[in-house]
Amino acid sequence: xxxxxxxxxxxxxxxxxxxxxxxxxxxxxxxxxxxxxxxxxxxxxxxxxxxxxxxxxxxxxxxxxxxxxxxxxxxxxxxxxxxxxxxxxxxxxxxxxxxxxxxxxxxxxxxxxxxxxxxxxxxxxxxxxxxxxxxxxxxxxxxxxxxxxxxxxxxxxxxxxxxxxxxxxxxxxxxxxxxxxxxxxxxxxxxxxxxxxxxxxxxxxxxxxxxxxxxxxxxxxxxxxxxxxxxxxxxxxxxxxxxxxxxxxxxxxxxxxxxxxxxxxxxxxxxxxxxxxxxxxxxxxxxxxxxxxxxxxxxxxxxxxxxxxxxxxxxxxxxxxxxxxxxxxxxxxxxxxxxxxxxxxxxxxxxxxxxxxxxxxxxxxxxxxxxxxxxxxxxxxxxxxxxxxxxxxxxxxxxxxxxxxxxxxxxxxxxxxxxxxxxxxxxxxxxxxxxxxxxxxxxxxxxxxxxxxxxxxxxxxxxxxxxxxxxxxxxxxxxxxxxxxxxxxxxxxx
Amino acid sequence: xxxxxxxxxxxxxxxxxxxxxxxxxxxxxxxxxxxxxxxxxxxxxxxxxxxxxxxxxxxxxxxxxxxxxxxxxxxxxxxxxxxxxxxxxxxxxxxxxxxxxxxxxxxxxxxxxxxxxxx
Numbered sequence: 128x129x130x131x132x133x134x135x136x137x138x139x140x141x142x143x144x145x146x147x148x149x150x151x152x153x154x155x156x157x158x159x160x161x162x163x164x165x166x167x168x169x170x171x172x173x174x175x176x177x178x179x180x181x182x183x184x185x186x187x188x189x190x191x192x193x194x195x196x197x198x199x200x201x202x203x204x205x206x207x208x209x210x211x212x213x214x215x216x217x218x219x220x221x222x223x224x225x226x227x228x229x230x231x232x233x234x235x236x237x238x239x240x241x242x243x244x245x246x247x248x249x250x251x252x253x254x255x256x257x258x259x260x261x262x263x264x265x266x267x268x269x270x271x272x273x274x275x276x277x278x279x280x281x282x283x284x285x286x287x288x289x290x291x292x293x294x295x296x297x298x299x300x301x302x303x304x305x306x307x308x309x310x311x312x313x314x315x316x317x318x319x320x321x322x323x324x325x326x327x328x329x330x331x332x333x334x335x336x337x338x339x340x341x342x343x344x345x346x347x348x349x350x351x352x353x354x355x356x357x358x359x360x361x362x363x364x365x366x367x368x369x370x371x372x373x374x375x376x377x378x379x380x381x382x383x384x385x386x387x388x389x390x391x392x393x394x395x396x397x398x399x400x401x402x403x404x405x406x407x408x409x410x411x412x413x414x415x416x417x418x419x420x421x422x423x424x425x426x427x428x429x430x431x432x433x434x435x436x437x438x439x440x441x442x443x444x445x446x447x448x449x450x451x452x453x454x455x456x457x458x459x460x461x462x463x464x465x466x467x468x469x470x471x472x473x474x475x476x477x478x479x480x481x482x483x484x485x486x487x488x489x490x491x492x493x494x495x496x497x498x499x500x501x502x503x504x505x506x507x508x509x510x511x512x513x514x515x516x517x518x519x520x521x522x523x524x525x526x527x528x529x530x531x532x533x534x535x536x537x538x539x540x541x542x543x544x545x546x547x548x549x550x551x552x553x554x555x556x557x558x559x560x561x562x563x564x565x566x567x568x569x570x571x572x573x574x575x576x577x578x579x580x581x582x583x584x585x586x587x588x589x590x591x592x593x594x595x596x597x598x599x600x601x602x603x604x605x606x607x608x609x610x611x612x613x614x615x616x617x618x619x620x621x
Numbered sequence: 622x623x624x625x626x627x628x629x630x631x632x633x634x635x636x637x638x639x640x641x642x643x644x645x646x647x648x649x650x651x652x653x654x655x656x657x658x659x660x661x662x663x664x665x666x667x668x669x670x671x672x673x674x675x676x677x678x679x680x681x682x683x684x685x686x687x688x689x690x691x692x693x694x695x696x697x698x699x700x701x702x703x704x705x706x707x708x709x710x711x712x713x714x715x716x717x718x719x720x721x722x723x724x725x726x727x728x729x730x731x732x733x734x735x736x737x738x739x740x
Contacts, residue, residue, distance in 0.1 A: 260699055260702075263703075263706075264702060264706065267706045267709075267710070271706075271709055271710065271713055274713055274717070275713070278717060278720070283724035283725065284737060286717055286720050286721045286724055287721065287733060287737070289717055290650060290714070290717050290718070290721065293710065293713065293714050293717065294644060294653060294654075294657055294714075297657055297661070297710050298641075298644065298657070298660070300706075301660060301661055301664055304664050304703060305637075305664055305667065308664065308667050308668055308671065308696075311671070311696070312671045317699075
């Protein structure tokens with residue numbers, strides 16, 4: 128076997144094994160450099176896996192050469208490479224952007240970056256894992272590590288937010304565990320691909336139906352699907368800025384990825400009318416998520432909390448696309464995962480730039496700041512346009528597909544299109560409030576330091592902003608991966 | 622008789638709900654965390670119950686013994702992992718509660734909310 132064959136395993140192992148090494152680095156700044164190196168390596172692995180998938184279609188890896196379903200299998204598909212690009216890319220950008228103030232001060236650095244790498248390893252592990260129990264273990268590694276990261280926030284309210292997240296996250300994971308327990312009880316397997324064929328032989332389907340409920344609700348909790356989103360706003364608001372950027376870009380999407388894989392690959396063709404139940408259950412939740420969260424975002428005065436509510440509504444878009452149960456809808460949903468990660472990542476980076484010059488990122492403090500920080504505000508505006516979905520930016524591509532898919536859905540589709548348009552207008556309002564404050568009003572609160580944000584931070588922000596424009600003009604990579612993913616997910620549907 | 626045959630599953634369901642109730646209803650953070658711990662332990666019981674094979678012993682191959690019946694070892698292994706996850710979660714939760722107490726001087730949910738309202 129060559130090194131290329133081991134890439135799926137290395138994707139998880141590189142950050143996982145670097146984490147304990149980082150703990151030993153007690154020279155200031157060194158832990159972050161080590162984390163950057165590991166994260167960039169992981170990104171390079173994700174890029175080369177994308178290349179492999181584009182030529183071969185998919186790849187799998189047997190841990191210790193034990194064949195599946197007895198051994199542990201890692202599987203790489205177009206869907207998982209897209210997620211890997213999001214996870215490793217956002218982690219690398221967030222690490223490169225700069226260093227946050229931490230609750231525990233500089234001595235906490237080795238611990239903080241070790242937790243960061245564990246979160247990265249956990250999130251990539253969820254994506255590559257081919258069996259249900261490994262997904263659970265990686266999910267808990269990622270969650271526990273991200274609790275630590277969020278608790279690093281300087282504001283004491285971060286602690287309360289993280290406690291709520293811990294309770295709700297663990298509840299979600301336990302629901303998931305009950306679900307896979309019930310499936311194991313009926314089928315005797317944990318391998319996702321094997322599960323799919325074995326459920327077909329199960330006579331009594333009621334436990335499987337219950338399992339589908341537990342798995343869906345558990346993962347919806349982790350994905351912050353409305354109305355299970357209450358842990359998210361404060362978590363994003365009080366976490367250190369770079370942690371917010373990293374987690375906002377990928378953690379909820381990874382939970383959605385598992386949700387889609389379970390519902391479409393395992394349950395869909397085995398439970399009668401699962402497709403219909405899935406749509407009936409999720410479409411209303413998605414619509415409420417989109418409208419209610421956008422509405423709340425309009426009233427928010429803290430930029431980070433406004434963006435957090437906007438994230439909840441964007442999760443609604445992804446699920447709306449998926450719950451239409453069509454190739455076009457799923458493609459739209461999956462592309463939106465990628466594009467939303469780009470837009471939200473860039474926005475949170477711009478917020479991190481602002482935070483270097485003002486005390487709290489509230490609307491009162493950013494009045495008139497565009498004069499002092501023109502580049503930062505320009506980045507904020509462009510990333511905001513991408514979030515809204517203006518043509519020429521990444522956000523437009525996925526909304527275009529989503530509207531196309533909704534129109535194919537029949538009479539209800541028109542209503543859904545209306546919902547998408549209304550919420551896009553609401554996005555214009557909640558982004559505009561801050562743009563207006565920054566450009567068209569006078570400064571009342573003095574800046575803590577004058578001039579633009581530090582160059583490295585600003586440069587990374589602009590890389591993210593330019594990525595938004597690049598993928599808005601040339602959307603071929605995410606769209607081709609997403610449509611392949613959608614076709615695989617729907618392959619076995621009648 | 623059939624109901625009694627499902628004794629373990631009843632215990633699982635009741636424990637699960639006891640834990641969940643504590644998570645939702647208790648306002649003291651430590652009690653909440655204990656509820657979460659009970660909630661997770663209930664699931665351990667579910668896994669342990671499903672691996673039992675009637676007349677089965679511990680899955681250890683003995684020299685000379687033939688046609689022994691074993692309990693399924695896989696759920697036991699799985700749940701060992703889940704127990705480790707549970708312990709780490711509880712430990713981390715406790716650590717966070719200690720920090721909350723340092724920062725706020727209380728671990729009652731209502732008082733914490735009151736303190737956050739002022740600014």
